[in-house]
Amino acid sequence: MSFAQPTTLSREQIAEFEREVDAIRASVMNNLGQADVDHIRNMIRISRASEIGGRALLHFGLGPVSWVAGVVALANAKILDNMEIGHNVMHGQYDWTGDPSLNSQKFEWDIACDGEQWRHSHNVMHHTYTNILGKDRDLGYSLLRMTDEQKWKPRHWFQPLANLMLAMGFQYGVGSHDLEIGRYKHGAMPKEEFKARLDRFLTKVGKVWFKDYLLFPALALWSAPRVLAGNFLANLIRNLWTYVIIFCGHFTEGVAIYREEDTRNETRGDWYIRQLSGSSNLEGGRFFHIMSGHLSHQIEHHLFPDMPAHRYTEVAPQIQALCRKYGLFYNTGSLFKQYLTVMKRILTHTLPPKRIAA
Amino acid sequence: MSHSSTLTAPTRWASVINAPVVAALQHPWVESIVRLSAVEDTMSALHPMLSLTEVRARVIRVVDETASTKTFVLQPNALWQGAQAGQFVRVRVQIDGRWVERVYSLSSKPAARRIAITVKRQDRGLVSQHLHAQVKVGDVLTISQADGEFALPVQLPEKMLLLSAGSGITPVMAMLRDLQARKYQGDVIFMHVCRSPDDLIFAKRLATIAAEFSQLSLRVHFDETAGRFSPQVLVAAVPDLAERSTWMCGPGPLMDAVHQYWESESLAVPLFSVRFVGAPLLPATAPGTPVEIVCATSGKTFTTQGAEPLLVQAERAGLSPKHGCRIGICRSCQCVKKSGTVQNLQTGEVSSAPNELIRLCISSARSDVALDI
Numbered sequence: 001m002s003f004a005q006p007t008t009l010s011r012e013q014i015a016e017f018e019r020e021v022d023a024i025r026a027s028v029m030n031n032l033g034q035a036d037v038d039h040i041r042n043m044i045r046i047s048r049a050s051e052i053g054g055r056a057l058l059h060f061g062l063g064p065v066s067w068v069a070g071v072v073a074l075a076n077a078k079i080l081d082n083m084e085i086g087h088n089v090m091h092g093q094y095d096w097t098g099d100p101s102l103n104s105q106k107f108e109w110d111i112a113c114d115g116e117q118w119r120h121s122h123n124v125m126h127h128t129y130t131n132i133l134g135k136d137r138d139l140g141y142s143l144l145r146m147t148d149e150q151k152w153k154p155r156h157w158f159q160p161l162a163n164l165m166l167a168m169g170f171q172y173g174v175g176s177h178d179l180e181i182g183r184y185k186h187g188a189m190p191k192e193e194f195k196a197r198l199d200r201f202l203t204k205v206g207k208v209w210f211k212d213y214l215l216f217p218a219l220a221l222w223s224a225p226r227v228l229a230g231n232f233l234a235n236l237i238r239n240l241w242t243y244v245i246i247f248c249g250h251f252t253e254g255v256a257i258y259r260e261e262d263t264r265n266e267t268r269g270d271w272y273i274r275q276l277s278g279s280s281n282l283e284g285g286r287f288f289h290i291m292s293g294h295l296s297h298q299i300e301h302h303l304f305p306d307m308p309a310h311r312y313t314e315v316a317p318q319i320q321a322l323c324r325k326y327g328l329f330y331n332t333g334s335l336f337k338q339y340l341t342v343m344k345r346i347l348t349h350t351l352p353p354k355r356i357a358a
Numbered sequence: 359m360s361h362s363s364t365l366t367a368p369t370r371w372a373s374v375i376n377a378p379v380v381a382a383l384q385h386p387w388v389e390s391i392v393r394l395s396a397v398e399d400t401m402s403a404l405h406p407m408l409s410l411t412e413v414r415a416r417v418i419r420v421v422d423e424t425a426s427t428k429t430f431v432l433q434p435n436a437l438w439q440g441a442q443a444g445q446f447v448r449v450r451v452q453i454d455g456r457w458v459e460r461v462y463s464l465s466s467k468p469a470a471r472r473i474a475i476t477v478k479r480q481d482r483g484l485v486s487q488h489l490h491a492q493v494k495v496g497d498v499l500t501i502s503q504a505d506g507e508f509a510l511p512v513q514l515p516e517k518m519l520l521l522s523a524g525s526g527i528t529p530v531m532a533m534l535r536d537l538q539a540r541k542y543q544g545d546v547i548f549m550h551v552c553r554s555p556d557d558l559i560f561a562k563r564l565a566t567i568a569a570e571f572s573q574l575s576l577r578v579h580f581d582e583t584a585g586r587f588s589p590q591v592l593v594a595a596v597p598d599l600a601e602r603s604t605w606m607c608g609p610g611p612l613m614d615a616v617h618q619y620w621e622s623e624s625l626a627v628p629l630f631s632v633r634f635v636g637a638p639l640l641p642a643t644a645p646g647t648p649v650e651i652v653c654a655t656s657g658k659t660f661t662t663q664g665a666e667p668l669l670v671q672a673e674r675a676g677l678s679p680k681h682g683c684r685i686g687i688c689r690s691c692q693c694v695k696k697s698g699t700v701q702n703l704q705t706g707e708v709s710s711a712p713n714e715l716i717r718l719c720i721s722s723a724r725s726d727v728a729l730d731i
Contacts, residue, residue: 026705037455048396092689095715098457101395104689108389124682124690207390215391268704271685305687 004256004277009326017326018269024318025304028311036308037097043084051077058230059220067230074234079241081110083293090119092306113175114204121178127305131278132258141173142182145349147257152352159350170239175201244339249298252280253341254331275302280331282338372436380410406498407435417497418472423559428490429476441504443468443536444529448502453488460485461634463529468536476559478525508632510536515603516544519596523551523608527559529632530607538571547575547596554582589619606631642699642708642724652728667703669718679718679731686720698727
């Protein structure tokens, strides 16, 4: 979309908004307990059981029905592991439990993206500088032109194709994100640092390939092709699903983009407003929210990145009410509707900007 | 002794098998296939005592020692490596979703198959209240290996004094049991201080040991009837104090007084003591008071003041802790605060819990602080 309009709220109103959002946050954060731990433990159990079941069906099943079931179960395990478990645990949503296996800074997940590199590109860069052009590298993933403010280049003619490739190989897109290839090419990153980042990324890719495309197929002996294809498809399903959910979080119609100079000296209230206007939600039931890692509540997630995500459904109506009170846009809609607006943006920005007669 | 071989056999077996298995599971390439936490969860689902990394201990018996003190007799799993008399374990329990850890001295005989901790219920003690109210026979606790410098030496002196007060009796009780088991030939006085006979922990056990163990002379001082305990009372009860190597555990003020006496009299015999800070409540100093920050990993220490975030202060002191957003979002600067009181600059919350995760960029020191950076 376009740059955010200067807010009509006064400094006092923004300070009051900050207090009200803080109060909503405190009401949940002071009330964390066993139920939150039970939720994430349950998710971990389901994900593990689903992985074991899925791999068993792929290895020992006969015929296409068990193959499809195996693929679905394995994809489900990976989606849960990446979205509801990995993403949320690595945000520190369960650090308060003191459980070492839920420690944000040590968690590692089943995806071609190294946990430590993710913590940097996502937690540090994206969540701090959300939708600031030139700072938030999630804006089009340095690949797509999502707004008029990004300079058009001839490669953007291939943008619809690039989008499709990114969707299919989303885990590699996310995994290579922290390499900051662009910065390296422009000489802004020393070669040693780039090399170290590249090694880390390739090691992680090596690990997931070894597991899904070598070890498990080899263990299946004569069923190797069946397992290989199943693992590949499960990864592809996970890639497409995570891509759709994540693209709907910040690239829908009506999401605001910021200039760096407009965000200097911002208060926590300003930051809350930027997070709110830079994110968009998806509507759905409990199952849908869980499968999206509660990124369907992208707005609440960006306001409270370290709140256990299953609590977002509880605070969403309160945030929505605040938005009505302050006249702020609460961007929400069905997955279908929101994704259509994302595609519209991708396609519109494929074309070079029209020259406006002076 | 016949049973000592059966006692050590499973321990050795476990450590031989266990260490390489854990090392293999922690290898990054193995961990990406099957996580150690998944193996651990599966094992404890099969049986709560099973673990590759944690000592688990089943509660065999709960003994009411006094109205506010209970002894938990525990059967540890094969990972338990034994203890020296006087050492403690860290007990980890999950209370409303949070893992909390407290230190408890072992009161059992070091070579015993079963170990025992004795817990006094504290008025505001989260863990002691949980242990008293929730933990029943058959439950499984997670404990650490035995730890602590407060222990009896291999070579025992000729004359000894074991001095304890209140719940400080637990490590000293283990020492006494050890002396008896080692058939100590010297002369030991066990002196214990508590309020009244109702508050005497291990009353029966002490009487039994005193009857069996002729080297022991047992003295109990009840504050309620005999007046407040002081070093002078001690000298009166133990006239040859200057000749006795002493091991002591009790409340801080009492131990301070005894230490002072030792110094003022320039006593040549050694005095060993151990302190337990139940739930250490370092009072928050007013913002602006100089405080000392100890960085345990880098070995650096700096003094600072003011309500600035610890991250900024550490950087000014020449350290470069890992960090990211600097506004409390990303948790890159998260580290373990081992002790001390800090204030969260976003919520204003002041907290003193030991071994707590804090974010350096939004925490300010309100007392001396030890950090794991």
